[in-house]
Amino acid sequence: MAQQSLTASVKDVAAAAGVSLGTVSNVLNRPDRVAAATREKVERAMAELGFVRNESARSLRAGRTRTLAYVMLDAGNPFFTDVAQGIEHAAEGAELSLFLCNSDARASREATHLGHLEQQRVQGILITPVDPESPVLDAIAHRGTPLVIVDRTRRGAQFCSVAVDDVLGGRLAVEHLVDRGHRRVALVGGPLSIGQVADRFEGARTAWTSAGLPPDDLTLLVADSLTVAAGRSAGERLAGIPSGRRPTAAFCANDLVALGLLQHATTTGLQVPEQLAIVGYDDIEFAAAAAVPLTSVRQPRQELGRAAADLVLDEAGNPQHEHRQVVFTPELVARASTRG
Amino acid sequence: MAQQSLTASVKDVAAAAGVSLGTVSNVLNRPDRVAAATREKVERAMAELGFVRNESARSLRAGRTRTLAYVMLDAGNPFFTDVAQGIEHAAEGAELSLFLCNSDARASREATHLGHLEQQRVQGILITPVDPESPVLDAIAHRGTPLVIVDRTRRGAQFCSVAVDDVLGGRLAVEHLVDRGHRRVALVGGPLSIGQVADRFEGARTAWTSAGLPPDDLTLLVADSLTVAAGRSAGERLAGIPSGRRPTAAFCANDLVALGLLQHATTTGLQVPEQLAIVGYDDIEFAAAAAVPLTSVRQPRQELGRAAADLVLDEAGNPQHEHRQVVFTPELVARASTRG
DNA sequence: GCCTCCTTTTGAAACGTTTTAATTCGACGC
DNA sequence: GCGTCGAATTAAAACGTTTCAAAAGGAGGC
Numbered sequence A, B: 001m002a003q004q005s006l007t008a009s010v011k012d013v014a015a016a017a018g019v020s021l022g023t024v025s026n027v028l029n030r031p032d033r034v035a036a037a038t039r040e041k042v043e044r045a046m047a048e049l050g051f052v053r054n055e056s057a058r059s060l061r062a063g064r065t066r067t068l069a070y071v072m073l074d075a076g077n078p079f080f081t082d083v084a085q086g087i088e089h090a091a092e093g094a095e096l097s098l099f100l101c102n103s104d105a106r107a108s109r110e111a112t113h114l115g116h117l118e119q120q121r122v123q124g125i126l127i128t129p130v131d132p133e134s135p136v137l138d139a140i141a142h143r144g145t146p147l148v149i150v151d152r153t154r155r156g157a158q159f160c161s162v163a164v165d166d167v168l169g170g171r172l173a174v175e176h177l178v179d180r181g182h183r184r185v186a187l188v189g190g191p192l193s194i195g196q197v198a199d200r201f202e203g204a205r206t207a208w209t210s211a212g213l214p215p216d217d218l219t220l221l222v223a224d225s226l227t228v229a230a231g232r233s234a235g236e237r238l239a240g241i242p243s244g245r246r247p248t249a250a251f252c253a254n255d256l257v258a259l260g261l262l263q264h265a266t267t268t269g270l271q272v273p274e275q276l277a278i279v280g281y282d283d284i285e286f287a288a289a290a291a292v293p294l295t296s297v298r299q300p301r302q303e304l305g306r307a308a309a310d311l312v313l314d315e316a317g318n319p320q321h322e323h324r325q326v327v328f329t330p331e332l333v334a335r336a337s338t339r340g
Numbered sequence C: 001g002c003c004t005c006c007t008t009t010t011g012a013a014a015c016g017t018t019t020t021a022a023t024t025c026g027a028c029g030c
Numbered sequence D: 001g002c003g004t005c006g007a008a009t010t011a012a013a014a015c016g017t018t019t020c021a022a023a024a025g026g027a028g029g030c
Helices: A010-017 A019-029 A036-049 A053-061 A078-093 A107-120 A135-141 A166-179 A195-210 A227-238 A256-266 A285-289 A301-317 B012-018 B020-029 B036-049 B055-062 B076-091 B106-120 B134-142 B166-179 B195-212 B228-239 B255-267 B285-289 B303-318
Strands: A068-074 A097-102 A123-128 A146-152 A159-166 A185-189 A217-220 A250-252 A277-282 A296-298 A325-328 A331-333 B066-072 B098-103 B124-127 B147-150 B160-164 B185-189 B218-222 B249-252 B277-282 B295-298 B325-328 B331-333
Touching: A010 A019, A010 A036, A019 A036, A036 A107, A036 A285, A053 A325, A053 B055, A053 B106, A068 A078, A068 A301, A068 A331, A078 A097, A078 A301, A078 B098, A097 A107, A097 B106, A107 A123, A107 A135, A107 A296, A107 B055, A107 B098, A123 A301, A135 A146, A135 B106, A146 A301, A159 A166, A159 A301, A166 A185, A166 A195, A166 A250, A166 A277, A166 A296, A166 A331, A185 A195, A185 A227, A185 A256, A195 A217, A217 A227, A227 A256, A227 B285, A250 A256, A256 A277, A256 A285, A256 B285, A285 B228, A285 B255, A301 A325, B012 B020, B012 B036, B012 B166, B020 B036, B020 B055, B066 B076, B066 B106, B076 B098, B076 B195, B076 B303, B106 B124, B106 B134, B124 B303, B134 B147, B160 B166, B166 B185, B166 B195, B166 B249, B166 B277, B166 B331, B185 B195, B185 B228, B185 B255, B218 B228, B228 B249, B228 B255, B249 B255, B255 B277, B255 B285, B303 B325
Parallel strands: A068 A097, A068 A123, A097 B098, A123 A146, A146 A159, A159 A325, A185 A217, A185 A250, A250 A277, A277 A296, B066 B098, B066 B124, B124 B147, B147 B160, B160 B325, B185 B218, B185 B249, B249 B277, B277 B295
Antiparallel strands: A296 A331, B295 B331
């Protein structure tokens, strides 16, 4: 069972087995068309030489690769790794490799990744873009690589996209708080330029006014990012409000912010949920695992990924594909942080 | 600026610009060798046709790809995404793409990924393996793909590897607890078959006995996985011990377990750190962000990734490469969870 | 023994790029 | 005006695979 460390080619295998190169290829691709004895001979030669198919040559010849790619916005956020896992399941089912890239929320990094992926001729690109309106995305789609936007939406029907109804999510969160008797509520998160944040807060306001509550009692605390640190700093500002006017509950634009807020409250002795109830968004694993388990709006993360993969595969394989905007429904998960 | 949606090749560009195919290639690869006027003509043609280089053809011709790969053990664990980020920086510097795969701690999935990567002829593979002793790894290295083991070690010098001194880490954790006056301590984590866990606990025992403390006062609480849920269940077992004999501190094999334990303590009213001090391991972002910020043993995650990438690049490019085992030094980060 | 039919095997071409050696062409020195 | 040199360009080959039409072997019928 000697193995060569320099990679053997189909030609080498053919020579070793004493057959033609076409036969080796047949063994690889239509084993039924080759006589059992020959096949065995070839397979033995492949094992002896340590033959490994060259995917570059394969996809050059085929005109397409067996690869899908997902460009994540932030690999450090468990939300996106869960989405990636959903995509991976779908890719696995279609016998495709999944290429994961991380833009880290930087447009330049994203562009570099997209450039590489286009050169690789991946079958399709899934992306949670830094900016869904970027013309870079149009250029790619225009040149022919199927592209699906994940967890963002975009005006017009240029692309398929998969998202969650953020307006509804915001509504659910605030309805829950109103149900629990809260009459002064804070909205915490930002920047407002992020579509998700704007939508969630819009839903929150709708719920608030539908309940007939005065708009002035819904306080907006804008944060400059959706991070734990931003949540802590919002906690400070909240604590600065005189207790008679201070909100008794906060709806945070994501779980990281909510965890930061929770941390600040706990360390300063503010009781959660007695003095401050908290609702997060995303329902990441750490939300349930927090010291006070967090009420949160759950998004179907894995399904999001799976649906996106299905769309991109349809676009790649189905000639009469039509772009679709899939919208999932979020769900409120009530836990101790709002259990009065 | 009309663009073709069917991908144009070098040949098409050559025809459109009225030059030979070799000239187009020169524009791409040695622009200085081609006259300014011609170059401009070619570049215009490329833009008009929306030309995108075909990476498959390129790497087939070159005999190697411009790609590195990292097979992660668990994409959901922030520790590994941080390692990945370190690798990515190194890859970016070397103008390589980084292919991220997730084995999800399943050997079969890992094998599938490795097979694909070998076919892709990636320049090198970085991997945190399910089982560092697996012969699959040897087979790959033997066939010639540079492979570096990340965050695990392996007997013998078959591969390069990059790891952190877990024995020392365990020692630091327990020395810290002893310093703070704790005389009954629990070790929480498992399964013990994981090398990391065994090493950390070994270091813990060394510190304990070196301090002249009786071995019986160091309790081992074996968990069946390194997850938040396992930490909670360990909390229950801990609470079951009569308070006179109950450990006053716990050293957890990783932060997820520590967070679970912390959560259980908080919800059952056990004061942290007054009644139970907790030390975690990994210092993931959520450790500092916990309701009671967690003391933890920090590993240089990004440096780990960067060093691994450097090793694999050396192995790929340097003919007189020699396998090395790099070991980093961990560091204790003291926070509120042990601040008596 | 010849023809047909079916199974198995073969040879050649093609995918798109890079590279090397060869060619063209104008300028320059003599 | 001839030879030479250098810069710019070209033509052809190669990378490893798949595919397709064609060829080679049998087996069987007459």
